[in-house]
Amino acid sequence: MLTHKGPTMHVLVIGAGGFVGRHLVGRLVANGVSVTAAGRDPVRLAQALCGVSTIRCDLARDSADDWLPRLRGMDAVVNCAGLIRDGGRYAMVHDQGARSLFDACYACGVSRVVQVSALGADAGATTRYHLSKRAADDYLANLDPSGSRMDWVVLRPSLIIGRGGQSSALFGALAALPLTLRLGRGRWRVQPIHVDDLIAGILRLLFREAPIAARIDVVGPEPMTTDALTASVRHWLGLAPVPVVRLPRWMLAAATRLGIGPVTRESLTMLEAGNIGDVDPLIAATGLVPARLGVALARTPATDADRLAARLMPLTPMLRWLLAVVWLAGGIVPLVLTPAATNRALLAQVGLTGTPAIAALVAGAVLDIAIGLALLARVSRAAMAGIVVMLGYTAILATTMPALWADPFGALVKNVAILGLALAVHALENDHG
Structure with missing residues (x-):
């Protein structure tokens, strides 16, 4: 069970400068939580985030001993750190670095650890990205399987949609083109969740009084094809439908090999394999029913800046x-x-x-x-x-x-x-x- 060590909950957010981390820190501060944001550039974090203290960390280098002094007084830790591209660092950051963090959390008596992993980081994982995430997830689960000493939860989100996210950038760019590009055959299945719902779920888990030791897929209420996702984003941007042109799989693969655009080999493999899950465990653990994508997007209507960003993204x-x-x-x-x-x-x-x-x-x-x-x-x-x-x-x-x-x-x-x-x-x- 999560127990506060002071009058206000104190949460350490790792990877606070990333897409999920930024949204999470903002919502925690708005809810009166004391937040320490950790990242490789604390000065830049302090400029980007309001109302939080910042510390430097580097999951690729830091040992458990490095983490111990940073964790004093922390009630909970949320690890949002993740790399989009490998560069030979997936194992160092996602796995080895996370293990050092978890060891220190266990040694310091941190009450609850939330690990933001990825849908597909399970027994069927094949990519370096998913394998490195799964290794860290397994390690955390095996530190205290029952959660008797330290509560833990591994969240495995599907595509996360929202301003500032790589998935939104990709599908926004596809949607804003004069001719909509279809990824492969357009039938790859995804189950996107809006970042607001993901953050709401994390907050409910942090404030949850009952103990927890679980792995939870974080998905939207219904699967959809990549064609449907692109159409939804185009509708949100306020753009009229246009003819669709297929972008063959071989061309996508060539772009990933050349490092062109936000699609990586791992994300392409993920899309091909399907990225769907069961929403019921998330609802059971948090009481949160994620909104359908169209409804979630409608909560924050698109602006001229959103349309401009979507149109410029392929040109950058x-x-x-x-x-x-x-x-x-x-x-x-x-x-x-x-x-x-x-x-x-x-x-x-x-x-x-x-x-x-x-x-x-x-x-x-x-x-x-x-x-x-x-x-x-x-x-x-x-x-x-x-x-x-x-x-x-x-x-x-x-x-x-x-x-x-x-x-x-x-x-x-x-x-x-x-x-x-x-x-x-x-x-x-x-x-x-």
Whole structure:
């Protein structure tokens, strides 16, 4: 049974900067709960979350001894940490890191632990994502099988829909296209739950007085196809129906291998296998009846910002690639394709001849290529570096060769469009970095 160690419940939320973590922290604070938010960047957490204290943690590195001082005075712990892409870290974060956390919770006498896992992290798990989640779930369950000393509950949600979620971003992007893209045959079955209902369920479990030791699938009230899910999101966005174009499975698989878009190999496998469960155990444990997706979406009507985000989402990586191509071309073309005589004539107009001209040409080309490669590698502030360099180039050319402003091919005027593209990429980089 959950027992408070003070006048107010104190909850530690791991992965508080993530999609579920942010929503959970907000609702806990609104319910008068004292919250400590844990993540890899506590300064950024403090900026993003209101009314909570923050601490640094890193599930990939922290041992049980690291967790012990952080858990003093905590009534409950909710582990929302999870990786979208592996990068070789699923086992470290989902499994090994979670085990260290659970060991420390048990040693410190934390009353209740809520582990946010994933639907499919069961005996039939096949992906690295699900296997790593299941290993941690099993470990927590075996620490105290009856929950006699430490209550525990493993929540296994299906697709979670709501603002800021990867699933919403994916299906919002599909829904907002001029032609709706169908994933595979469009018949893959999912049972999405809105993030508000997931959070409501977690709160009820935290406030529940009766002891609990259980694994619970967290799903909506009814299964639906991926086609139906896309149609529901499009309706929520306030967009009229449009023809559907099939996106073959092989094309989806190629996109996951290239790392394009929010779909990963694991999520594609999950969709193909079906992502449905039984809602009754959730209702029995919490008394909460999740809303049908259409009703849940209608509780927070879509805004112009939602429609804009859905339409821009597929373009976001493309903008970066286009800007990278501009910079790479700016470096490769003068070095490889432009005749040497043409280069010498252009540099002479800005007062450079001989060795200084060659040095300037090579240095400028190398700088352009470096910026292009940095953009492709998603180096922080690469777009801003490009803006500074481009403004420098523009100032030099505008001063020494003002006639270029009237060039019929827009030699300098085009820089205005490139500036807009670079500012957009920088804004998107700053938003997600």
